Each structure stands twice: as structure tokens, then as C-alpha cells.
Amino acid sequence: MTYRVAVAGASGYAGGEALRLLLAHPQVEIGAVTAHSNAGDPLGAHQPHLTPLADRILEPTTVEALRGHDAVILALPHGQSHEVAAQLGPDTVVVDCGADHRLEDPAAWAQFYGGEHPGTWPYGIPELPGHRERLRGARRVAVPGCYPTGASLAMVPALTAGLVRPDVVVVAASGTSGAGKAPKTNLIGSEVMGAVSAYGVGGVHRHTPEMIQNFGKASGEPVTVSFTPLLVPMPRGILSTVSAPVAQAGVTADEVRAVYEKAYGDEPFVRLLPAGQWPTTASTLGANTVHLQVAVDAAAGRVIVISALDNLTKGTAGAAVQCLNLALGLPETTGLPTVGVAP
Template sequence: MTVRVAVAGASGYAGGELLRLLASHPGAEVGALTAHSSAGRRLGSVQPQLAEFAERLLLDTSADSLRGHDVVFLALPHGQSGSLAAELDPGTLVVDCGADFRLRDPAAWERFYGSPHAGTWPYGLPELPGARAELKETSRIAVPGCYPTAATLALFPAHAAALVEPEAVIVAASGTSGAGRSPAPHLLGSEVMGSMSPYGVGGGHRHTPELVQNLSLAAGEHVTVSFTPTLAPMPRGILATCSARLRPGVACREDEVREVFEAAYADEPFVRLLPPGQWPSTAAVLGSNSAQVQIAVDPDARRLICVSAVDNLTKGTAGGAVQSMNIALGLPERLGLPTNGVAP
């Protein structure tokens, strides 16, 4: 089975990562590549690492450019996918890497994004309970945010098993590519090198309502989330350190907690619960669709600590998008997706 695929936003980081993965996908034939400000240029002038597509001309991002494909990936800035998706054929599989269709609560969208809510699509994090069944029955997919991918994979088994109270504290460090490719003074090399800094402090980051949504669905009750993102001096990767208080009556035995996580991830091809004593690192998952997870119990604080690492551009965006596409099309889930990282 071969499907014809278009990528809107091919000049950006997420679009470039999609093309890197699709180039090795035996079931995908890459068709139209579109951009906004880079339209009319060769792809190789903005994505020189993509030698296979270097001579392709970037078209203007429009419904006309994207029609006639089996799959359309939207790697566009937040707020730009809704109107474009509405113009595409209902039978086309549309996979949105932006935030437009992730949230179920219109009020939460309007509060954090400041525009009308475009709607809600099935959520492209296959590891969540029930997600694969939804993905198999849809032609529209909302890919999770990179921080929610890392933190949800770290925490949701504990909430689903009612091991912890309905709260979570999440501190996560991301590489600079998580901010996208648009130039900004605080992302200059001279500003980032040798420095870490927080942002979106005090519940202000746009991924907060998505984290609340994911963990609340897993727990079956509302979960409060305190989320603090930080910018790390590296191009890509996320390390999420998450914790939640153990419920009264839950023993502070790490081996019992580990059994819950082992069961949750036993059949997951892209999530690895590391052996005791080994901790996740962003270097180990670089360029892969893999997530590393580790847990520990702090008996004095009665808190469960869960740490995860993902590549924000692969498992955190483009890899998750291709994984969800595979499921929706009935293809093998691992097709075209690397599980091994790149080192050193």
C-alpha cells in the first residue's frame, strides 16, 4: 500500500522532520510541499539536510496545492490549520501538527490561544488508553504538543491506576527547536549557549490545558497541573521531571509502582521503561521516535517521581504524526519510524 502525502509548512522544523521520516517510509510517496514566506524557493535552500527533496519547489500553502493527496500533514503555526482543513476533502487523512484541534474545551482554547476554537479531533498519542481505537476510525488527527507527549507518557500510568492524587508538578527542559524556526532575540546562539531559563511560569504556557486534559482523562477525574517549562542550550530534546503525591493507603514500594508501569508499556513499541538505576537522557533518544521513562518513589515526601526523555521533533511532533498516520491507514505502526537514537 502506497499513499501520496503532502506536507504544508515544509520549510519549518516540524515540516523538515516529517520529510526526513517520510523519505524512509516505504508506504509514502511525497507529493506537494508548501510554505508561506519561502514559497517559490527550492526546498534545499531552507532544508539543506534533505538531499532527496532538495530540488523540489515550495508551493504556496493553499487548499488547491494540497488537494489530490491521500494524506496531508499540516505543520503550520497555531491558529492556521482550522480554516485550511475545512477546505480539504473529508476523505483525505489530515494530520495537524499544530494545536488547533487538540483541546476539547473551547474556553481553554480561547483563554490560552486568543482565537475561536476550531473544534476537536482524535488525539494522536497512541499510547493513551483508547487512543488507537479512535485513530483507526478517523480521517482527522490532532498531534499532541511536545511537552504533553513527554509528560503524559511519564505520568499517565500512575493516574490511570489511581496510585497518586489528582495533581502533578511538571518541570521540563526543551531544546530551542521547540520554539519553531521564526527568528527571535532570546533564541540567538549568544543568548542560549551556556544558559538555562524558565518561561511561561505560573501556569501561563499553552501546553498546560493539554496536560490537564490528558491526565484528567487517564485519571477519570480532574487533575490539577503545575507546569514550568525551561529553555535548555541544545537544539532538540525534552527532559520532563514530573511528580505527584501518592494516595493515602498506597505503599511507598517502588517495585509495586514499577509493576504498574511495566504493564502499561509492555506492548508499546516506542516507550521504554528503563531498568532500575538508569535514567532517561535526551541524547539517547535523539532522532528517534522513542521515549525513555524512569520512576522513583520518595518515601519521605510520599511522592512519585517520573522522568521521561523524547526528541521534541520526532516522538514529540513528526514521529508521533507518522505513527498516528500508520494506525489510521491500517499500516504497521512502526513503519518508517526509527527506534534507535543517534550518538554521540
């Protein structure tokens, strides 16, 4: 069976990546491709790498353009997708790459995004405990943020197993595509090349409450998260260093490794690297994968987990297609690459 899928926000990075993946999907026909300010342009003017779709004209992002599809992927700015989704019927699977439906706490939404909470949808990290079951056959899916994906897959097994206390520190370095395509002075080449900078410091980054939500569920108790994001001079990728204090002294790296092998041994998109090999973003470029490595800093009494992923693939659009497969009842891996591009 072939499913007709529309992509809203097709001229942006997330929308373009969704289209790249859908072009390789054997059971998808790409329907409407829409945009806002770029409506009326050929897609190739904004996504020249998508040669099979280069001549498609970007339609305005309207409910009329999106209706009638089996599924719609919304790659829209935060705060815009819920209005569109509310007008699409339950016969359409809607996968939202924005933040509108990720958070469960209305107070957290109001604090970090402002306005009325749009509601909560099934959360799109199938590898987290209990999530895959909710995503199978779902008609609405909230794709997680790119930072929370890497951080959550890194620390949730340790929290679930009680290896660490719920006091998590996340330091994550991201490429510039995570900020989207809109022109910003701090993202132009002369500002970024040769420089690493911190931003969103002190608990103000919008992905912080998402991490708190995921870590809190894993630990079963209140959790604190200190998150510091870094901007690094590369287009794609996130390398996260995630750590927490050990729950009991004497925890060994072998014990931690055994927990992660059990958690992810059967997961097609999460790879625990061999001991002594460290994740690098280059190995995940273009792939729907997360690479992990674990360590114990005995002197500091902390478990440390390093994760690497492509923020546009597993961090956004790849997760959207992975969840779309589950929602449509297809094999979860359909159309998704596990092999990166190197060098």
C-alpha cells in the same frame, strides 16, 4: 500500496522532520511540499539535509496545492491549520501538528489561544488508554504538543492505577527547536549558549490545558497541574520530571514499576529503562521513542517519573507519522526509527 502525502509548512523544523521520516517510509510517495513566506524557494535552501528533495520547489500553502493527496501533514503555526483542513474533503487524511484541534474545552482554547474553538479531533498519543482505537481509520488527527507527550506518558499510568493524587507538578527542559524557526532574540546563540532559563511560568504556557485534559481523563476527577518549562542550550530534546503525591502511604518503587511495565510492556515506542538507569535526551535523538524511569520519594510522599524524548520526532513529526500509519491502516511502526543517534 503507495500513499501520496503532502507536507504543508515544509520549510520549518516540524515540516522538515516529517519529510525526513517520510523519505524512509516504504509506502509513501512525497507529494506537494508547501510554505508561506518561503514559497518559490528550493526546499534545499531551507532543509539542506533533505538531499533527495533538495531541488523540489516550495509551493504556496493553498488548498489547491494540497488537494488530491491521500494524506496531508499540516506543520503550520497555531490558528492556521483549521482553515486549510476545513477545505479538504473527507477523502483526505489530515494530520495536524498544530494545536488547533487538540483541546476539548472551548473555554480553555479561548483562554490560551483566543478566538473561536475550531473543534476537537482524535488525539494523537496512541499509547494512552483508548486512543489507539480512535486513531485507526481516522480521517482527522490532532498531533499532541511535545511537552504534553512526555508528561502524559510519564504520569498517566500512575493516575489511571490510582497510585497518586491528581495534583501533578511538571518541570521540563527543552531544546530551542521547540520554539520554531522564526528569529527571536532570546533564541540566538549568544543568548542561549551557557544558559538555562525558565519561561511560561505560573500556569500560562499553552500546553498546560492539554496536560490537564490528559491527566483529568486518566484520573477520572478534577486535576491540578503546575507546569514550568525550561529552555536549555541544545537543539532538540525534552527531559521532563513529573511528580504527584502518593494516594496512600507505603507505595514502593517496585509497585510503581509493575504498573508501568504493564502499561508499556508491549509498546514499541515507549521504553521503561532498567532500574537505576536514568533517561537522557541524547538516547532518543532522531528516534520516535520515549524513555522512562520511575521512583518513589518516600520522605516527600511523591511518585516521580522522568521521561526523555526528541521534541521533533516523538514530540511532533514522528507522532504525526505514527498516527498517519494508524489512519491509513498500516502497521503503526512503519518507517519510524526506534534507534537514536549517539554520541
